[in-house]
Amino acid sequence: LPEISLIAGPASADLAEKVAKRLGVRPVNAELRVFSDGESKIKIEKPGRNCAIVQSTHPPPDTHLMQALLMAHKCADGANVCAVIPYLSYARQDRAFLEGEVVSIALVAKLLAAAGVRHVVTVDIHSKLAMSHFGSIENISSTPLLAEYASKMKLKRPIAVSPDAGGAERAKDFARQLKIDSITLKKSRDRTTGEVAIEEKLGVDVSGRDAILVDDMISSGGSIVKSAQVLRKNGIGKVYAMCAHALLIGDAAQKIKAAGVQDIIATNSVPGEYSNVDLSPAIAQALKSYYSSA
Ligand code: R5P
Numbered sequence: 001l002p003e004i005s006l007i008a009g010p011a012s013a014d015l016a017e018k019v020a021k022r023l024g025v026r027p028v029n030a031e032l033r034v035f036s037d038g039e040s041k042i043k044i045e046k047p048g049r050n051c052a053i054v055q056s057t058h059p060p061p062d063t064h065l066m067q068a069l070l071m072a073h074k075c076a077d078g079a080n081v082c083a084v085i086p087y088l089s090y091a092r093q094d095r096a097f098l099e100g101e102v103v104s105i106a107l108v109a110k111l112l113a114a115a116g117v118r119h120v121v122t123v124d125i126h127s128k129l130a131m132s133h134f135g136s137i138e139n140i141s142s143t144p145l146l147a148e149y150a151s152k153m154k155l156k157r158p159i160a161v162s163p164d165a166g167g168a169e170r171a172k173d174f175a176r177q178l179k180i181d182s183i184t185l186k187k188s189r190d191r192t193t194g195e196v197a198i199e200e201k202l203g204v205d206v207s208g209r210d211a212i213l214v215d216d217m218i219s220s221g222g223s224i225v226k227s228a229q230v231l232r233k234n235g236i237g238k239v240y241a242m243c244a245h246a247l248l249i250g251d252a253a254q255k256i257k258a259a260g261v262q263d264i265i266a267t268n269s270v271p272g273e274y275s276n277v278d279l280s281p282a283i284a285q286a287l288k289s290y291y292s293s294a
Pocket residue numbers: 092163164166167196215216217218219220221222223224
């Protein structure tokens with residue numbers, strides 16, 4: 001395995017540190033200075049020939065994305081640059097839902113390539129369509145790590161629940177690993193207002209069972225709150241929410257708890273109070289296989 005320069009981006013310093021430890025290297029610091037107008041300046045000393053930049057793009061997404069681009073641009077200069085972006089913002093805008101809308105993730109892919117990124121490693125990207133915009137990308141599934149965590153929870157006849165059809169496969173996969181059942185709720189979103197609605201009739205009896213809501217991300221918390229309300233109307237036991245990316249904007253966590261959700265469990269793709277499932281083993285493995293075959 002060639003020597004990897006593990007660059008700790010300002011958005012993901014803790015995660016980078018953990019990945020570096022697993023690779024047996026010392027993380028290279030990306031020194032950040034933010035000017036009064038909000039511009040970021042990055043300084044990286046002696047980046048090396050194989051640079052893996054670790055930087056999630058949670059809020060503020062544009063700033064974190066720009067910092068990733070600046071780091072890649074600095075490292076590029078003939079080097080093999082891999083961008084580890086566990087939470088990849090803009091992936092939800094993978095198509096024009098309404099006429100005239102920009103397919104944002106297509107531009108993000110182009111910008112990263114233009115800055116010198118040869119390969120992207122991400123975690124639970126929103127969709128296959130979002131992924132199709134990248135030349136070279138690996139999508140790590142956090143499902144085995146979340147399922148392992150769930151296997152240690154004391155649950156009553158647990159059932160995995162996807163809030164919508166888009167996440168059905170993820171919840172099924174999660175359920176398969178735990179050898180439990182899964183169901184998919186019928187969620188619809190008003191594409192103009194963003195309002196979410198979920199059909200109350202489930203068609204299966206879930207009364208008295210504990211539920212684990214499984215989603216790729218929790219942002220405003222709207223999807224989880226509505227899902228929990230529907231499950232409770234159907235007599236569910238305890239409800240837990242698991243996701244890869246806990247953005248939890250504003251008071252999302254409080255709203256989720258107020259809706260009767262016992263706990264939120266997420267990976268450390270986005271740093272925060274609920275981000276207790278460590279992705280570093282999977283990321284270190286992905287980097288080892290990329291650089292050993294590069
Ligand atoms: C949507 O399709 C995603 O999979 C998530 O369900 C959604 O983006 C979560 O956002 P929020 O927490 O704002 O409902």
